[in-house]
Amino acid sequence: MVFKKRANHGFNGFQVPVIPRAPRSARGRSSLNKKVKDNQVCAFEILASIAGKLLEESESSASSNASEGFIVQDRQNEVKPSIAEGIHHGSSGESIFTTEVASQNLDQKSFVHTETGFSLEKAEKANVKIEAVESDNKDRIYSNRLVETPEKFRESCNRKIKKGFRSNKCGLKDRLELYMSPAPVDSKINVKYPLHRKPFPTDTFTKHGNGIKLDFRDDDENFLRCTKVCTKSKAFRSPRRMAHRRIKNLLSSKYWNVAPKLKDCELSRSDLEIPLYRKRKVCNGSDSSHHNTTVKKRKFFDRVSGVTSDGGFSSESVSNSPEKGTDGHKPSSSSKLQVTEDSRVKFSIKSFRIPELYIEVPESATVGSLKRTVMEAVMAIIGGGMHVGVLLQGEEIGDDNRTLEQTGLSCNENLDTLSFMLEPSSLLASPVSCVGDPSSQCETSEPIRLPETPALDSGITDTVRDSYLPINPGNLVENNHDSTYSPTDTIVDKVTPDQSRAIVALPASTEALAVVPVSQKIKRSEFANRRTRRPFSVTEVEALVHAVEELGTGRWRDVKLRAFENADHRTYVDLKDKWKTLVHTAKISPQQRRGEPVPQELLDRVLGAHAYWSQHQIKQHGKHQCGTGTLKITEASAERVSTQV
DNA sequence: GTTAGGG
DNA sequence: CCCTAAC
Structure with missing residues (x-):
């Protein structure tokens, strides 16, 4: 295993890196298959880059090049999503559940604020061996829980890497979790590096920079906290960051198993809770022999505004735009929606996130296989059929025949409550939508139910839906998931950035809401034959x-x-x-x-x-x-x- | 196409 | 919510 130390490029503000991150192959390669003692394979790649000068750079400029860190590159995965892997390991069976904060352009403030839970010291005591993070020029993932300051983090990381990684003293076998690294700027669906190494809408951060308080959440843990934070800082929420949220899948594997013969010993709901992480780990350990891969995922959706129940889902996918012209979609800039003089409504969706994945692979797996697994999982999600939904005031607009005007999308008034939802084609139950009034929706929900509600169909949505009267015409529109189904045989390759962007800048025409990726207009299959659950309000x-x-x-x-x-x-x-x-x-x-x-x-x-x-x-x-x-x-x-x- | 009831 | 028998 070779760690390549990345040079500190300093900062160049929120600008696009002068040299966009090239495919990994172009930046150096090394085999990751080095085995550690005990015949264990450190089956992962560390793309660790520590933001060095966050403190200095918090204000005006945002995107800094990673200052330093260790990069391990794998030639096998040149076009795969980068992966940040956090090793959650602890001695005496004690695992530290770290939460990856995926956020681009973390500034000092936000960075510091992210720490909750474990301090670095605690982590030390807990014998946390390493926190692998990935960071490129603009995107950074921090293991917030173990960090108090960027410096400490860096120190820690270096130390850990030295001690643990290089000397192979970190029981890496224990646990390996993968997180999708900052996804493509414009679409989380994009999985090919070369294709979406595009400038990220840094302006958003430029504006909100220091005000950011990370509202990351542990999917499984901080339902409440997040809710709160979300309400507060939704303005600063970046869809991109949202995209990075790790989703520990809550769903039964029967829906999400991607690889055959998947074994998941941690499907229990308790798995959702940090304290029970150990359980999973144990399970994992005891079953370390089997070479199965478990992949689970959860639906996700983006929205224009509002707060999500889980605090992580929300994002300002769309917003009013000062921008005009035909270039309605500017994925790399803040999302926008605009009604122009020519009665055309332009949507610019910042991003769609891939449902988070939870993946387990045997320790003997190679990094390459790991990546492939991740890729497969991603592809399975994408190819398995994604359905785009348009939500207005928390209600999904299913009437595809309705015009934007009729739906009320032609005026800016409704834009606040407009959101888009991308979800696996009816593989899941109700949409985890908590849209609408950010200040109230989530708070009235029942966070406690989360752990026992894998599908996340808590009362959250009900709250939202209470905002309308069924009797009131005009308020409700149907949700026609069925009409927008994409079968599993959808070619992965077709899900390209362009296609994902196809839903952007929709003309205010009749078919506008029938937002379906071009490649996915196939008949509905056995996959999507069950309507999403929609509890009565x-x-x-x-x-x-x-x-x-x-x-x-x-x-x-x-x-x-x-x-x-x-x-x-x-x-x-x-x-x-x-x-x-x-x-x-x-x-x-x-x-x-x-x-x-x-x-x-x-x-x-x-x-x-x-x-x-x-x-x-x-x-x-x-x-x-x-x-x-x-x-x-x-x-x-x-x-x-x-x-x- | 509706209704009623089991799954 | 789905499925279906029955009308």
Whole structure:
């Protein structure tokens, strides 16, 4: 293993590096397959570069070249995403769960602020051997938890590398986690270095530079904290940074296994929690023999604004743009949306992130295979079918036939609540969307549920959806995931930056919202045949109850037409089902209820209406007369019924 | 196409 | 939410 020390190039501000990072092959190569004792293979590559002069460079200039660090390059992966690998290792079974802060242009302030949890000293005591980070000229990943200052970090890193790495004394076998390094500027989907080594929209950081408080989060841990931070600093959030968020997959591997015969001993939800990291590790260790690879992923989405429940997902993908002209998409600059004089709405989506991956490979795996695994995982995600959704005010706009104008996207007013979502084609349940009012959405969620809700379908979305009335036309549009499906056989190669950008700068035409990558307009396959789960909000329940009170329980089509006509994603079958569950919910004890709590008042009405209409059904049948159409319960009678129950 | 009910 | 029988 050869570590190449990168020269300190100093800083050149937030400008694009004079010499964009070239493919690794061009910058030197070395084999990574050096084995350490115990026949272990340090199966990873360290692309470590420590930002040296962050402190000096915090203000005006942003992107500095990595000052120093150790770079290990692998000729095998010239076009693969860079990977920052953090080794989480600890003695006596004690693992330090480090959180990688992937952020471009960290300034001192933010950097310092990121430290939470372990200090360097603590890390020392914990026998943390190394923190591998990658950093290129503009992108840096820091293992924030172990760092207090850039200097310390650097020192630490050097020391660790010397001690641990070079002398092979760091039990590298214990754990290896991969994180996607800062992804391409314009699209996280882009995986080919040469293609997206483009200038990054550094202006964003230039502006917000020191004000940044990293809002990284541990996916599994800092739900709350992040939420809070997000609300505060969303303005500074960079989609790019978001993109780097590591996503420890919460999902069952059955959805995400990429490699065959995957073995994952850490699928338990407890895996989501740091304290249980050890568990996984143990599991890993005890199973170190098997050479399986586990890859899990989670959906993700970008948004224009707003805060995500997990604090990491949100990003200002789109914003008003001062920019004009036909060059609607400028991936490398801040995202924008603009309505021009010619009635064209231009979208510029900063980026889409690849759902984070959690990968495990046997220690005997080669770096190359590791990279391939990562690549495969990425490709599996991409090729497996990505679906782009457009969300407005937290609701996904599924009506592809609606014009932007009709949808309200032609005016800047709605842009704040506009967001794009990129998610695996219906492989997952509900979108982890917490869009809309950043100041409230996430806070009302139930972070605690996160660990036990792999799919992340907590009540978060409900909160958002409460903001509309199902009865209100114009507010709801359907979410037509189905129409935008891309099958697994999608050629990976097709998912190029250009394509991902295809969703940018959409014309304000009819098909505008049918944002589908060109290459993915294939029929929906067995993959995407299940709609995303969309829990009913209290508001919807209210509307449903009200409608049923009036129409009864046997006229779901009417109920649909009356109260959910504009909620295309709610079919009358859905309503019927919901009613069914509502009745059930109303009958069980509150303790047994799950999901967003439905006001008891509503449940009472449910029981009331249910009882009433049950009786009516009987009466009606007895009479053999009145058609259901003649039955109508009045508000008063509904009230009566409900009070009787 | 709807409705009803099990999965 | 899905699936389907039944209408």
